[in-house]
Amino acid sequence: MGDIEHEVKIEVSLSDYEQLKKIADQYADLHKILLEYIGYEDEFLIKKSRLKRLTKEELITMVFEQRNVIRKLIGDLEASKRVEYIRFLDNFYMNRVY
DSSP, X not given: XXXXXXXXXXXXXXXXXXXXXXXXXXXXXXXXXXXXXXXSSGGGSOOHHHHHHSOHHHHHHHHHHHHHHHHHHHHTSOHHHHHHHXXXXXXXXXXXXX
16 A cells, blocks of 8 residues: 555454444544535535535435534533534524525
């Protein structure tokens, strides 16, 4: 493997491998969702044309995933910051006109 000078191989049971693979996939999915949500870089943003192609069910799933990311991030904050961000989100969402 290219950059690795000494490659080490280990043996794991199939069930352990499958469990680790599942966790890695979940992490990758959450990482992608977070980057899409915060728009950290333009390359991670979902473009309007892509959003228009999504089904209603896919859009609903995306909204729920983003809510879960927000809850997780706010839950990990210290208490004073948590209150500050909850107020910000309340003001942001409650003052929107749809």
